[in-house]
Amino acid sequence: MGTSSKALTNSSEFVRDRLRGRRFDTTGFLFRVLLLGTLFITLLLLTTLIFDVVSGGWSVLSTRLGSFLTGKLSISATTAGISQGLRGTFFIGLFVVLIAFPLGVGAAIYLEEYASRSRLSRIIDVNIRNLAGVPSVVYGLLGFAIFVKALRFITGPQSNGATVISAGLTLAILVLPIVIITSAEALRAVPDSLREAGFGVGATRWEVVRSHVLPYAGPGILTGTVLSLARALGEAAPLILVGATTGFLSEGAGYSLSSLQERFTAMPIVIYTWAGRPQEGFRSATSAAIVVLLVVVLLANTVAILLRNKYEKRR
Amino acid sequence: MSGIKFMLVTMLTALVATACGGGGTDAEGLTGSIVISGSSTVEPISIGIAEKFSLDNSGVRISVDGPGTGDGFELFCKGDTDISDASRAISESEIAACEAAGVEYIELKVANDGIAVLTSPDNDVIDDCLSFSDLYSVVGPESQGFDNWSDGNALAAEIGATKAAPFDSAPLAITGPGEESGTYDSFVELVLEGIADGRGKDAQTRPDYQASADDNVIVQGIEGSANSLGWVGYAFYDANKNELKAFQIAGEDGKCVEPSPETIADSSYPISRPLYIYVNTTKMEESPALEAFIELYLSERGLATASEAGYVELSKEEAAETVAAFENRAS
Amino acid sequence: MAQRSVDGSSFTLADLRGERRRMRKEAVIKTVFLGTAALSIVISALIVFSLARETFTFVTQVDASSLWSEGWFPRRGLYDIKTIFVGSVLVTLIGMLVAIPLGMGAAVYLSEYAKPKVRRALKPILEILAGIPSVVLGVFALAWISPQIVQRMNSNSALFNLMAAGIGVGILVTPLVASIAEDAMKAVPKALREASYGMGARKVTTCVKVVIPAAVSGLVAAFIIGVSRAIGETMVVAIAAGASGGSLFSMNVFERGQTMTAAMASMASGTDAVKGAGLTFQSLFFVGMLLFVMTLLLNLVADRFVRRVRQKY
Numbered sequence: 001m002g003t004s005s006k007a008l009t010n011s012s013e014f015v016r017d018r019l020r021g022r023r024f025d026t027t028g029f030l031f032r033v034l035l036l037g038t039l040f041i042t043l044l045l046l047t048t049l050i051f052d053v054v055s056g057g058w059s060v061l062s063t064r065l066g067s068f069l070t071g072k073l074s075i076s077a078t079t080a081g082i083s084q085g086l087r088g089t090f091f092i093g094l095f096v097v098l099i100a101f102p103l104g105v106g107a108a109i110y111l112e113e114y115a116s117r118s119r120l121s122r123i124i125d126v127n128i129r130n131l132a133g134v135p136s137v138v139y140g141l142l143g144f145a146i147f148v149k150a151l152r153f154i155t156g157p158q159s160n161g162a163t164v165i166s167a168g169l170t171l172a173i174l175v176l177p178i179v180i181i182t183s184a185e186a187l188r189a190v191p192d193s194l195r196e197a198g199f200g201v202g203a204t205r206w207e208v209v210r211s212h213v214l215p216y217a218g219p220g221i222l223t224g225t226v227l228s229l230a231r232a233l234g235e236a237a238p239l240i241l242v243g244a245t246t247g248f249l250s251e252g253a254g255y256s257l258s259s260l261q262e263r264f265t266a267m268p269i270v271i272y273t274w275a276g277r278p279q280e281g282f283r284s285a286t287s288a289a290i291v292v293l294l295v296v297v298l299l300a301n302t303v304a305i306l307l308r309n310k311y312e313k314r315r
Numbered sequence: 316m317s318g319i320k321f322m323l324v325t326m327l328t329a330l331v332a333t334a335c336g337g338g339g340t341d342a343e344g345l346t347g348s349i350v351i352s353g354s355s356t357v358e359p360i361s362i363g364i365a366e367k368f369s370l371d372n373s374g375v376r377i378s379v380d381g382p383g384t385g386d387g388f389e390l391f392c393k394g395d396t397d398i399s400d401a402s403r404a405i406s407e408s409e410i411a412a413c414e415a416a417g418v419e420y421i422e423l424k425v426a427n428d429g430i431a432v433l434t435s436p437d438n439d440v441i442d443d444c445l446s447f448s449d450l451y452s453v454v455g456p457e458s459q460g461f462d463n464w465s466d467g468n469a470l471a472a473e474i475g476a477t478k479a480a481p482f483d484s485a486p487l488a489i490t491g492p493g494e495e496s497g498t499y500d501s502f503v504e505l506v507l508e509g510i511a512d513g514r515g516k517d518a519q520t521r522p523d524y525q526a527s528a529d530d531n532v533i534v535q536g537i538e539g540s541a542n543s544l545g546w547v548g549y550a551f552y553d554a555n556k557n558e559l560k561a562f563q564i565a566g567e568d569g570k571c572v573e574p575s576p577e578t579i580a581d582s583s584y585p586i587s588r589p590l591y592i593y594v595n596t597t598k599m600e601e602s603p604a605l606e607a608f609i610e611l612y613l614s615e616r617g618l619a620t621a622s623e624a625g626y627v628e629l630s631k632e633e634a635a636e637t638v639a640a641f642e643n644r645a646s
Numbered sequence: 647m648a649q650r651s652v653d654g655s656s657f658t659l660a661d662l663r664g665e666r667r668r669m670r671k672e673a674v675i676k677t678v679f680l681g682t683a684a685l686s687i688v689i690s691a692l693i694v695f696s697l698a699r700e701t702f703t704f705v706t707q708v709d710a711s712s713l714w715s716e717g718w719f720p721r722r723g724l725y726d727i728k729t730i731f732v733g734s735v736l737v738t739l740i741g742m743l744v745a746i747p748l749g750m751g752a753a754v755y756l757s758e759y760a761k762p763k764v765r766r767a768l769k770p771i772l773e774i775l776a777g778i779p780s781v782v783l784g785v786f787a788l789a790w791i792s793p794q795i796v797q798r799m800n801s802n803s804a805l806f807n808l809m810a811a812g813i814g815v816g817i818l819v820t821p822l823v824a825s826i827a828e829d830a831m832k833a834v835p836k837a838l839r840e841a842s843y844g845m846g847a848r849k850v851t852t853c854v855k856v857v858i859p860a861a862v863s864g865l866v867a868a869f870i871i872g873v874s875r876a877i878g879e880t881m882v883v884a885i886a887a888g889a890s891g892g893s894l895f896s897m898n899v900f901e902r903g904q905t906m907t908a909a910m911a912s913m914a915s916g917t918d919a920v921k922g923a924g925l926t927f928q929s930l931f932f933v934g935m936l937l938f939v940m941t942l943l944l945n946l947v948a949d950r951f952v953r954r955v956r957q958k959y
Contacts, residue, residue: 028850035759038751039768045817046775049786056789072369075362075624106682114676115683126949128686133871133945134938135878137910138693141934144914145696158348159378160395173689180686204672227777234779237880237907241914247351247379248362250369262348263378268781268881275785275885276529283789290782301777305770493892494721522719523894525902532888535805536902 053294056287068288073248073270077281080274082289084249087259088164088266089233089296095168096175096232101225103172104179108221111180112187113209132177140241143170148242156261162243164264170238175228182224186217219311226304230297236268244269267293345604348376353387353400354497355530356548357590359624360426361400364612367620375604384497385409391593394418397605399593402428402497402548403504419596421644424637425612426621426629429579429587430502431552432562437541440464442479444563444571447585449479451510453544454489459521463487464542474510478565489524490536490545498548499526501588534559546586549574550625579627590626596644613638697938700931708925708932718904719892720913720926729895730933734877734905736897737812737887741876744816746869749823753868756824757831758853776821784885787814792886796900803900806888812899814882823872830864830955831857867951874944878937880907906933 054061060068071081107128115121147155147166156163190213198208214221245265271293274286351361358381365377381387384401391399392413405413405422413420432445441464451474452458452467461467464482471480492498499520508518527533530551537545538558552561552574563571566585578584592612599605611617613634621628629637708725718729752772756765792810797803834857842852858865888902896903904912913930 025848025850028848031850031853032759035751035755038748039755042748042752042775042820043771046771048790049778049782052786052790053782072366073362074366075359103682103685106679107686110676110679110683114679121683124683124686126946127690129949130942130945131686131690133874133878133941133948134693135880135907135941137878137880137907138697138934138938138941140914141910141931142689142693142696146692159350160390176689177686180683204668206672206675227773230777234777234781236779236781237884237911240911245378245380247358247381248365248377249379250365250373250375250377262376263350268779271781271785272881272885275781275788276531286785290785293779294782297777297779298774301774302770305773309766494719519722522717522722522724522892525888526719526892527888529888532806536888539804 050294053287053290057284057289057291059284060288061291068285069292072250073265075248077277077285080282080285082267082270082292084265085267085270085289086292088167088244088264088269089293091164091260091264092168092171092266093229093233095165096172096229099169099172100176100179100228100232104176104225104228105183105221107176107180108183108187109209109214112184113205113213128177128180132181135237136174136235137237137241139170139174140238142173143167143238143242159261159263160243162245162263163261164266165260167239167242167244167264167266170242171232171235174235174238175232178228178231179225182227183217183221186220186224187213189220190216219307223304223308223311226300226307230300230304233300234268234293234297236266236272239266239269240272246273267296344374345372345607346374347602347604348378349398349602349605349608350396351377351379351398351400352382352390352396353380353398353593354384354402354590355381356384356402356428356497356550357381357400357425357592359550360590360620360626361398361592363620363624364608364617367616368608368611372604372607375608377608383493384500385494388412388593391420391595392416392418394595394598397595397598397602398608401591401593402588403500404591405593420593421596421640423592423594423609423613423641424589424629424633425592425618426590426624427579427587427627427633428590429549429574429584429627430498430505430546431549431559431574432544432546432564432586433537433552433559434545434562435538435541435543436558436560438485438543438560440483440485440542444478444565446476446478446565446569447506447567448474448476448510450506452477452480453482453487454491454520454524455507456511456516456519456521457514459523461487461521474514476569478569478571485542486540488536488540488543489521490533490543491520491524491526492530492533492547493526498546502546502586505586505588549579549627553625576622576627580630590621599644609641613641693938697931697935700928701935704925704928704932707928717892717894718909720909720929721892723925724892725925725929725932726895727936729893730904730906730909732895732897733808733883733887733893733903734907736808736899736903737815737879737883737905738873738876740809740812740899741815741819741879742869742872744813745819745823745872745876748816749820749868749872750827750865752820752824753827753831754853754858757828758849758857772821772824775817776825778818780818780879780881781885783814783818784811784882787811787882787886800900804888804902806886806902808883808887808899808901808903811883811887811903811905814886815876815879818879818882819872819876822875823868826868826871827861827865830861830868833864833955834860861955863951864955867948867955870944870948870951874941874948877905877944878907878941880911883908884911906937909933910937 068081069086070083071079073084074080111121111125143166147169148161152161155161155165194212194216195208198212203211245263246269249263249265267289271286271289274282274289351365358379362379365379369375369377381400384403387396387399387401388405388409390396392409393416432450434441448471452471453461453464457470458467463484464487465484468481471477491502503518503520507520511518525536530547533545533547534551534555537543552559561574563573564585565571572578572584574584579587594609599609618629618634712723712725713727715724715726717724718726756768760768787810788806791813792805792807795813796807796809803809838856838860839852842856883905887904887908893902893904910930910933913926
C-alpha cells in the first residue's frame with residue numbers, strides 16, 4: 001500500500017478527467033477491436049470447417065444419401081455406407097444414457113444434498129474433478145484391461161470382448177465425471193429456501209430432493225447430461241483401444257440384443273478409417289460421414305442449449 | 316423417478332438377455348461368425364470376399380481388420396481369429412507360437428503383389444532404375460543419418476552392382492510402411508536381407524525414416540518432396556499413379572524391370588511376393604460357414620477379387636495348387 | 647400425515663421425525679447415492695490397476711538405454727521417451743498459442759463487453775465448437791489447416807505435420823478455455839467494477855487492471871486445464887501428424903511427429919495384437935501411465951486455483 005497516495009492522486013485525476021468528459025478513447029476502441037477480432041477468427045474457423053466438410057461430402061450427400069445411410073462398410077468408396085457405424089454409435093449412446101446418467105445424477109445428489117463436509121466427500125469431490133481431466137485414451141486402456149480382457153465372458157466371448165458392450169461401458173465411465181459435475185452444478189443452483197420449505201413441513205431429505213430439488217434442477221441436469229452424451233458419441237480414441245472393427249463388418253443381427261456381443265464399429269471410427277484410405281472416392285465419403293456425425297452431435301448440443309436457454313429465462 | 320427405475324430395469328434385462336443370448340440360429344442359411352485380421356495389404360481382398368459372401372449368407376457375422384501381418388499372427392496363434400491375412404509367409408517364431416497354443420492351420424496363396432519403389436514425378440536427379448545395392452545404400456541399416464542421396468555413394472561403391480549410383484547431390488526424404496506391416500517385412504526380406512547378411516548386418520531398414528501404417532500417409536509423403544524415396548504395395552501405387560513415379564528395379568540379373576501386373580505375375584519384377592491367407596483348420600472343422608467362406612475365396616469368382624482390389628491374380632497353375640492344398644488339408 | 651392433520655391434534659417433534667419405515671427408506675436411498683458417488687473412487691482404482699501391472703513389467707524389464715535413444719520405435723525396441731514427450735509439448739505449446747488468445751479474448755468479450763442479447767447469440771456458437779468431435783477436427787487439420795495455413799506459412803512443410811495438429815488441438819481447446827475463463831471473470835463481484843468506474847476509470851482500464859487481476863487464479867486454472875486437455879488429445883494428432891509407425895527425435899514442427907497419445911493410438915489398433923520386440927505391448931501402458939500422472943498433477947494444481955476463486959468471492 002506504499003503507493004496509495006500516488007494512486008489516490010492518479011484516481012482523482014481520472015475522476016476529474018471523466019467529469020470533464022474525454023475525447024475519443026483510442027485504447028478502449030483498440031481493445032474492443034482486438035476482442036472482436038479473436039471472436040471473429042473463432043467464428044471464421046467454425047464456418048470454414050463446416051463449409052469444408054459439407055462441400056467435400058456434397059457429391060455423396062446429394063446423390064446417394066439413402067444408400068449411404070443404410071449401406072454397409074465396403075472397400076469400394078462408391079457403394080460404402082455407414083449403417084454399421086450408426087448402429088455402434090446408437091448403442092454407445094444407449095449405454096451412456098442407461099448407465100452414466102442414473103449413476104452420475106445419483107452421485108451428484110449425494111454430493112450436493114447428502115454429503116456433510118466430511119473427509120470422504122471431499123476426497124470423492126477432488127477425485128471426480130480429476131477423473132474428468134483424465135485423457136480419453138487412458139480410459140481406453142481401462143476399457144481394454146477391464147471390459148475386453150477381464151470381463152470377456154460377459155462382454156462377448158466369441159468376439160474376444162471387442163464388442164459394443166465394452167465400448168459402451170468404457171464411454172459411460174468416460175463421461176460419468178462430466179455428468180456428475182454438471183448435475184452437481186445444477187443442484188447447487190437450487191435456492192436453499194426451496195429445501196427449507198420442504199424440511200419445514202417434515203419431509204425427509206429424499207422427499208425434499210424428489211419433490212422440490214429435482215424438478216427445479218431438472219432442465220439443468222438434462223442439459224449437462226445431453227452435452228456429455230454428445231461428447232461420448234464423438235469419442236474415437238478409447239474405441240480404438242477397445243478394438244473397434246476398422247475394415248468390414250457384416251450385418252449380423254442388426255439392432256437386436258444378441259448383436260451386442262458381436263464385433264462393432266462406430267461413426268468416429270468409420271471416419272478415422274476412411275480418412276486413411278488412399279482412394280480419391282473416400283475423401284468425399286469421409287466428409288459425408290463427418291456431416292452425418294456432426295448432425296447427430298450438434299443436434300444433441302442444440303437440444304441441450306435450447307433447454308438451458310429456456311431454463312435460464314424462467315429463472 | 317419412475318423413469319429412472321424403468322431405465323434400470325430395462326438395462327438389467329438387456330444385460331442378462333445378452334449374457335445368455337449367444338448366437339442365434341437361422342433355420343435356412345449358415346450361421347456363426349468369421350473373424351479375419353492381419354495384413355492391411357490383403358485386407359481389401361478379404362473384404363471383397365466378405366462382401367460377396369454376405370450377399371448370400373446374411374446370417375453369418377464377418378469382421379475384417381487390417382492391423383498388419385505380424386499383429387494378425389499374434390491374434391491368430393492365440394486362436395482369437397479364424398483367418399489371418401498375410402503378405403509374407405508365417406515366420407519361425409510365429410509357427411512356434413501357434414504350436415504352443417495348439418492352433419492348426421493351412422497356408423493358402425491367394426494373390427500376387429509387387430512392392431513399388433517410388434519417388435515424386437518431379438524427381439529428375441536420380442536415374443529411373445535402381446538396383447538392390449542402390450536401395451541398400453540409402454535405406455539399409457548402414458545408411459542411418461544419410462539425408463542426401465550422395466551420402467550413399469561410398470557405400471554403394473563398396474557393394475558394387477549399382478545402377479543409379481553414384482547419385483547426384485539431392486536431399487533424401489524416405490517414407491515407408493512401419494514394422495507392423497507385411498510390406499515392410501517383404502521389402503527387407505526381398506531387397507535388403509541378401510546384402511545385409513553378406514555384410515554381417517541385421518536385416519532391417521535404417522530407423523530414421525518416416526514410417527506409417529497408413530498407406531495414404533506414405534503416398535502423401537512421397538508426393539511431398541521432389542527427391543523422395545518410398546515403397547508401398549503395388550495396389551496403392553496403382554491407385555495414385557498420377558502423383559507418383561515408380562522406379563524400375565534391377566534384380567540379381569541386372570535387368571531393369573518396371574512394376575506392372577504382367578511383370579509381377581511372372582515374377583520378372585524382382586520385388587514381387589505372394590499374398591496368403593492362413594486358416595485355422597480346427598475352427599473350419601466346426602464351422603460350415605468358415606468352410607463355405609474359404610470355398611468362395613478359392614473359387615474363380617473369389618480369386619478374381621484380387622484384381623478388383625488392385626493386385627495380380629494367381630495364374631491358372633498357382634490357383635490349382637492353392638485349391639489342391641485346400642482339398643488335401645486333412646492329410 | 648394428511649390424516650393426522652384432519653384430526654386436528656397438534657404436532658409434536660416426533661411427528662416431524664416421521665415413521666420408522668420412512669426413515670429406513672431414507673437410509674437405503676442415502677446408501678444407494680453414496681454408492682454411486684463412491685463408484686468414482688472405484689473407477690480411479692480401476693484405472694491405476696489396469697495401468698499398473700503392465701507398466702511395472704515394462705519398467706522392470708526394459709533396457710534403460712532404449713529409453714534414451716534416437717527415436718520412438720516401440721516395435722523395434724526403441725522407446726525414446728523424449729521423442730514423444732517433446733512431441734506432446736510442442737503440440738500443446740502450439741495449441742495453447744492458438745487457444746489462449748482466442749479463448750481468453752472470447753471470454754473477456756462475453757463477460758465484460760457483450761450485451762445480453764449478443765451474448766445469448768455468441769455463447770451457443772462457442773458451445774457448438776466445443777461439441778465438434780476430435781476426429782472431425784483431425785480431418786479438418788489434415789485436409790484444410792495443413793495445406794491452407796501451415797504450408798503457406800512454410801512452403802517446405804510436410805502435409806502431415808505437428809504444426810497443423812497443434813493448431814487443430816488449439817481450436818479444440820479454445821471453447822474450454824473460454825468457458826472456464828468466462829466463469830472466473832463473471833465471479834468477480836460487480837462492486838469491484840463499479841468502484842473502478844466510480845473512480846472514473848475507462849472500461850478497458852477496469853477490465854485489464856481490475857477484473858482480470860481479480861480473476862487471475864481462475865484464468866490460470868483455465869490455462870492449466872487447457873494444457874491438460876491438449877496433452878491428452880489423441881485423434882487430432884493421430885490423423886494430422888502422420889508418423890504412426892514411429893518417429894525420430896525432432897523439434898521441427900513442420901515435419902511429421904508423434905505425441906504420447908498418438909503413439910498409443912497407433913500401437914493400439916487391435917490392442918490384443920500389438921506385436922514387436924518384447925515389450926511393445928507393455929510400452930502402451932507405460933505411456934498411458936505417464937499421461938495419467940501428468941494430467942493428474944496438472945488437474946490437481948488447476949483445482950487449487952479454482953478453489954481459490956471460489957473462496958475469494
